[in-house]
Every structure is written in structure tokens, then in C-alpha cells.
Amino acid sequence: MMRSLQKLVVVGHGAAGLAAALSAAEQARSRSLRIDITLIEKSREVEAGGNTRWSPSNMRLAAPDRLGFGFEDDILKASSGLADRNYFRALADDATATIGWLQTHGVEFVTPIYYLSAGPARIQPVGGGRVIVEKLLEAAKKAGVRVLYDSRVSRLLKKQAGGLVGVDIQSGDEGVATTADADAVILACGGFQGNPAMMRAQFGPGAETLRLISPGTRFDTGDGIRMATEQGARVSGDWNGMHVEPIDPRSHHSAPVVLVYPYGIVVDQDGRRFLDEGSGLVHETWEAFARDIHFTRPGSIAYAVLDSSLFDIPGFERAIRSEVPPYQAESLQDLAVQIGVPARNLIETVDTFNAAATSDAAKFDATRCDGLAAAGTLKPPKSNWARAITRSPYLAYPLVGAVAYTFGGLATNEKAEVLGERGPIPGLYAAGETTGHFYGTAPNAVALLRALVFGRIAGREAVAFLRAGPVTSVRAGYDLGEETTMASEDDGAFIRNIAEVPWREFPDHFGGALSKPLVMPGTAGSRHLDYRISMYQPMAHVARHKHQVQEQIYHVLEGEGLMEIAGKNHVVRKHDFIFLPPGVEHAISNSGLVDLVFLVITSPVTDDAKIV
Numbered sequence: 168m169m170r171s172l173q174k175l176v177v178v179g180h181g182a183a184g185l186a187a188a189l190s191a192a193e194q195a196r197s198r199s200l201r202i203d204i205t206l207i208e209k210s211r212e213v214e215a216g217g218n219t220r221w222s223p224s225n226m227r228l229a230a231p232d233r234l235g236f237g238f239e240d241d242i243l244k245a246s247s248g249l250a251d252r253n254y255f256r257a258l259a260d261d262a263t264a265t266i267g268w269l270q271t272h273g274v275e276f277v278t279p280i281y282y283l284s285a286g287p288a289r290i291q292p293v294g295g296g297r298v299i300v301e302k303l304l305e306a307a308k309k310a311g312v313r314v315l316y317d318s319r320v321s322r323l324l325k326k327q328a329g330g331l332v333g334v335d336i337q338s339g340d341e342g343v344a345t346t347a348d349a350d351a352v353i354l355a356c357g358g359f360q361g362n363p364a365m366m367r368a369q370f371g372p373g374a375e376t377l378r379l380i381s382p383g384t385r386f387d388t389g390d391g392i393r394m395a396t397e398q399g400a401r402v403s404g405d406w407n408g409m410h411v412e413p414i415d416p417r418s419h420h421s422a423p424v425v426l427v428y429p430y431g432i433v434v435d436q437d438g439r440r441f442l443d444e445g446s447g448l449v450h451e452t453w454e455a456f457a458r459d460i461h462f463t464r465p466g467s468i469a470y471a472v473l474d475s476s477l478f479d480i481p482g483f484e485r486a487i488r489s490e491v492p493p494y495q496a497e498s499l500q501d502l503a504v505q506i507g508v509p510a511r512n513l514i515e516t517v518d519t520f521n522a523a524a525t526s527d528a529a530k531f532d533a534t535r536c537d538g539l540a541a542a543g544t545l546k547p548p549k550s551n552w553a554r555a556i557t558r559s560p561y562l563a564y565p566l567v568g569a570v571a572y573t574f575g576g577l578a579t580n581e582k583a584e585v586l587g588e589r590g591p592i593p594g595l596y597a598a599g600e601t602t603g604h605f606y607g608t609a610p611n612a613v614a615l616l617r618a619l620v621f622g623r624i625a626g627r628e629a630v631a632f633l634r635a636g637p638v639t640s641v642r643a644g645y646d647l648g649e650e651t652t653m654a655s656e657d658d659g660a661f662i663r664n665i666a667e668v669p670w671r672e673f674p675d676h677f678g679g680a681l682s683k684p685l686v687m688p689g690t691a692g693s694r695h696l697d698y699r700i701s702m703y704q705p706m707a708h709v710a711r712h713k714h715q716v717q718e719q720i721y722h723v724l725e726g727e728g729l730m731e732i733a734g735k736n737h738v739v740r741k742h743d744f745i746f747l748p749p750g751v752e753h754a755i756s757n758s759g760l761v762d763l764v765f766l767v768i769t770s771p772v773t774d775d776a777k778i779v
């Protein structure tokens with residue numbers, strides 16, 4: 168039955184969620200529609216705002232009312248041409264209008280000096296992301312939006328015939344379960360950087376220990392991506408992509424970046440250089456550099472080594488957001504002792520570098536790629552800012568990688584509609600980091616802007632959807648009923664890619680024993696087959712169990728593990744396949760050094776003797 172009052176739920180209290188809730192409220196008011204809008208936020212009120220709250224919020228505009236030259240082309244270039252042109256065109260089309268809208272809600276903008284180097288023009292809200300959160304919240308509340316804090320949305324609910332009907336919520340420390348009615352839902356609940364299991368599943372071992380760049384980053388645990396893919400949403404963006412920056416691990420500040428590394432050299436724990444520190448402006452090199460430190464360098468740490476000529480660079484402090492002073496010493500020997508790298512190696516590295524840094528130091532210009540390259544014999548090379556390190560005191564900053572956000576997310580279109588295999592999923596919208604769209608490297612100063620622009624669009628579109636009436640039947644080929652949540656041809660056939668299906672840890676699986684349910688009744692409508700791929704981290708395992716009627720095949724693709732069958736352990740490795748008849752007790756664990764990857768085929772799909 169149609170509800171007399173249409174209900175919209177917005178999930179998340181960052182830039183995307185607040186823009187969505189406010190724009191929906193404004194749209195409803197302008198059309199004299201009565202729509203009940205609730206914004207639900209996982210964190211407590213004092214911490215609300217996710218990444219946005221801690222973001223300086225640089226945005227790639229020449230001025231509040233003017234896009235910079237090459238806006239769209241530069242974004243497409245950063246993605247190596249993989250990005251959806253229509254999506255970024257919509258971003259470009261709505262960018263200045265969105266900034267104007269923020270201004271009407273009291274957000275002021277300035278043109279900041281960006282660290283040290285020049286680059287594309289950017290604008291910044293006075294007070295950063297915190298002010299965006301405050302101003303949009305204030306306006307949203309005035310416009311009648313209800314805000315529920317300390318409440319995590321955990322599942323989208325749909326009716327049998329199709330269409331969303333609500334969301335499951337868990338509130339407070341106890342996780343008290345409730346539901347909220349919803350005829351449309353906007354997912355604006357961030358990326359998955361705060362979810363160690365998802366990070367490890369996508370980026371490999373070690374990703375789960377990557378530092379989070381701000382206190383608000385931890386709330387973004389991929390919930391929106393999971394909830395929507397459970398309903399057949401497609402994904403987009405680079406699942407091997409994330410924005411990582413080099414920070415000072417000693418600092419207690421949020422985002423304590425140290426971006427003076429191009430002006431000196433960077434050494435690993437062994438005192439050796441490992442990259443061209445001057446291959447580009449910081450926003451062109453930081454992502455790959457910080458990732459390399461975390462995943463490749465011993466101890467996941469590196470040191471930027473400079474000398475006192477750093478202090479001659481006008482405004483050098485802007486590029487250092489750590490409150491902790493650098494290690495300082497009168498000799499390289501003493502500096503090496505302080506940072507715990509072999510002194511002989513550090514001295515040799517600096518000597519080798521200095522011998523190659525013979526170009527005219529007067530050409531040094533921190534604000535642009537100055538072409539001051541070291542001699543071609545230097546390995547790795549240094550392409551810009553290659554001044555010899557000779558003037559004591561010598562300085563060192565420790566550097567580790569810290570993640571700000573991930574790139575993989577939901578596929579959406581220019582209307583912020585979440586896309587399934589057959590087009591938009593009725594009533595479901597997404598904006599900000601929950602959506603994919605970024606490939607390769609993060610387009611500089613675009614993440615916050617697109618959260619606002621598509622949040623605002625999502626609010627508008629959700630109201631237009633509700634105005635058009637409730638979903639009473641299958642629309643756009645979608646039936647959101649239990650058995651057919653995955654898109655398929657009329658005859659039920661489909662082709663999908665493993666990357667589209669999120670990892671899950673099913674009950675009785677422990678320690679990072681993850682599986683992707685590729686084909687099963689709930690996701691593919693299969694009647695006789697349950698087909699999964701599993702990836703167990705070292706020491707992960709499934710509890711010993713047996714099936715009443717089901718037969719199983721395990722097929723090992725990578726790694727080594729122990730398969731226990733009827734009380735006996737067997738080592739299993741690549742291309743071993745195991746058949747398990749009903750009634751045989753079994754378990755599998757990863758006893759090897761690398762992830763254990765295997766396929767599991769189970770038939771019939773339930774273990775109930777009556778249903779075959």
C-alpha cells in the first residue's frame with residue numbers, strides 16, 4: 168500500500184550526504200511536496216562528518232564562478248582515459264552552480280596557496296571541510312531534515328515485488344536493531360578505507376595496517392558499497408586505487424603531511440635512495456610514493472633527508488603539517504644514529520647524490536619543476552630540485568603512507584542513480600566516495616567537489632523519483648525480490664566479473680577467511696548450484712563441519728593449506744581438487760605463507776534433505 172508520506176533516507180553526514188539531504192529538502196519545498204527526510208549517521212554527533220570534517224577541501228576551480236582550463240580533460244587524463252566522460256561532464260556542468268549554492272548557505276571561498284608548488288588553480292572554503300559540514304547541517308535542519316546519530320545503516324530492505332521499503336539500522340554501543348521506512352535511499356557513506364578486511368582483500372597483505380589519514384576516515388567502512396552490491400548494483404572505479412599521502416608518523420595532528428621530500432632525497436631504513444624524488448610536483452608523485460613506502464620499503468618507513476637550505480625556501484612551513492620538528496644533526500653520522508639507519512650507507516648515499524648534483528643551484532625553484540636535474544649517472548635519477556646536501560644542520564623527517572580514500576565503489580550515472588546490470592536501480596542513489604569513477608591516480612582536488620555536486624544531484628533526483636510515485640512493479644527490468652537480485656538475460660544467463668562481487672566473511676569462518684558468493688540462489692537465482700571463490704589469509708580457517716546432503720568440490724588455485732578430512736590432515740596446494748560427499752567431517756585452513764585461494768562448488772544449494 169502506498170504510504171501517505173513519502174520517505175527518503177540519506178546515509179552519511181559528510182559532504183555528499185549533507186548536500187543530498189539539503190537539496191532534497193529544498194527541492195521538495197519548492198514543489199510543495201511533503202517528503203520525510205532522515206539523515207542517518209554512524210558516528211556520534213561530536214565526531215560526525217567523516218573525511219569531509221578533516222579535509223582542507225581544495226577544489227579544482229579557478230574561482231568560485233569559473234572552472235579552470237582543461238578541467239574535464241585533466242580528469243580523464245588522470246584516469247588514463249578510463250573515466251566515464253558523461254559523469255565528469257555532469258560534474259563540470261554543475262560545479263560552479265554548486266559552489267554558488269554553498270555560498271548562499273554561508274560558505275565563503277578563498278584561493279589558497281597550495282603547499283609550495285604551482286599547479287592547477289584551486290579554491291578552498293574558509294574553515295575547510297568542517298565549515299561545509301556545519302553550514303550544510305544547519306541549513307538541512309532548518310529545512311526540516313531529521314538527523315539520527317550513532318546509528319549504522321546495515322542493510323537495504325525491499326519488498327517482494329520490487330522497490331525499496333526501508334533500511335536496517337543498528338544504534339548505540341549495544342547495536343540495538345531497528346528499521347526505518349524508506350521509499351528512496353541515498354548512499355553517501357564513504358569508501359572502504361576504514362575496513363581492514365576489505366582493504367586487505369583489495370590491496371593485499373599489509374593493507375590492513377595502512378594508517379588512516381584523519382580521525383574521521385575510520386568511519387568509512389564500505390557499508391554502502393556492500394549494501395548496494397547485495398541488491399545487484401554494479402561497481403566502477405579502480406579497485407586497486409586509493410589516495411595515499413606521506414605523513415610524519417610521530418605527529419598527533421590529522422593529515423600531518425610532509426611534502427618537502429622533492430627538495431632533498433628520500434632513503435629507506437637501509438639508508439638507500441629508491442625513487443626519483445623530483446619526478447613531478449608533489450600532487451603528481453605523493454600517491455605512488457606513499458604506497459611504495461608502505462607496501463615495499465623495509466619497516467614501511469622512509470626518511471626525507473634535507474639540509475638547512477630548506478629554511479631558505481619561502482613558505483616552506485606550508486608544506487609541513489607535522490607539529491614535530493625534524494631530526495637535526497651537525498653531521499650525517501649523527502643524523503643516521505638518530506633515525507636508526509646505517510651511518511655508512513647514509514653518508515655514501517648523500518656523497519653519491521652530491522657528486523651527481525652538479526647543475527647550477529641558482530636555478531632552484533620550489534614552485535615549479537625547475538629542470539635542475541642530477542647527472543644521468545645517478546640511480547635512481549633525480550629530475551628536478553637536485554641541490555647538493557651540504558649545509559648543516561642536516562634534517563630528516565620520517566615518512567609513512569596514510570590512506571585518505573579508496574577509488575573502487577558503486578557505478579552511478581549523471582543523475583547519481585546507482586546502476587545495476589539493466590540500468591538504474593529504482594529509488595537508489597549514491598554520491599561521494601561510495602561511488603567509483605576514479606582510476607589510476609586521484610584527479611587532484613576533485614574528490615570533495617564531486618561529493619558535493621553529486622550529493623546535490625542525488626537529492627534532487629530522489630525527490631523527482633518520489634514525486635513520480637511509489638514503485639509498485641518491476642521497473643527498468645528490475646525485480647528487487649529475494650531470488651533475482653542479480654541482473655540476467657530473460658533466460659537467467661549472465662556474465663559477470665569476480666571483481667564486481669564483494670568479499671564476505673561468512674559465519675564460522677575466522678581470521679580473514681573471505682569468500683565471494685559468485686553464484687547462489689540469493690544473488691543469481693541458481694536452483695542447484697552454489698559457487699564461491701575463497702581467499703584465506705595465513706592462519707585463517709573455517710570451523711570443522713559436515714553436510715547432511717550436500718556434495719562439495721574444492722579446487723585450490725593458489726597457496727598451500729591443510730585440509731582436514733574425517734580427522735586426518737592433508738596438505739593441499741595449487742590444482743589439488745577435493746571431493747567431499749555428504750556426512751564427511753572436514754575443515755580447511757591456510758597453513759602456508761601466502762593467501763590460499765580456492766573455488767568451492769556445492770550442490771544442492773541447501774543442506775536440508777527435503778529440498779533437493
Ligand SMILES: Cc1cc2nc3c(=O)[nH]c(=O)nc-3n(C[C@H](O)[C@H](O)[C@H](O)COP(=O)(O)OP(=O)(O)OC[C@H]3O[C@@H](n4cnc5c(N)ncnc54)[C@H](O)[C@@H]3O)c2cc1C
Binds near residue numbers: 221
Ligand atoms: C585529510 C584529508 C584531506 C583531504 N583533502 C582533500 C582536498 O584538498 N580536496 C579534495 O577534493 N578532497 C580531499 N580529501 C578527500 C575528500 O575530503 C573526501 O573524498 C570527501 O570529503 C568525501 O565525502 P563523502 O561525503 O563521500 O564521505 P565522508 O565525508 O567520509 O562521509 C561519509 C559519512 O558516512 C558515515 N557512514 C559510514 N558508514 C555508515 C553507515 N553504515 N551508516 C551511517 N553512516 C555511515 C561516516 O561516518 C561519515 O560521516 C581529503 C580527505 C582527507 C581525509
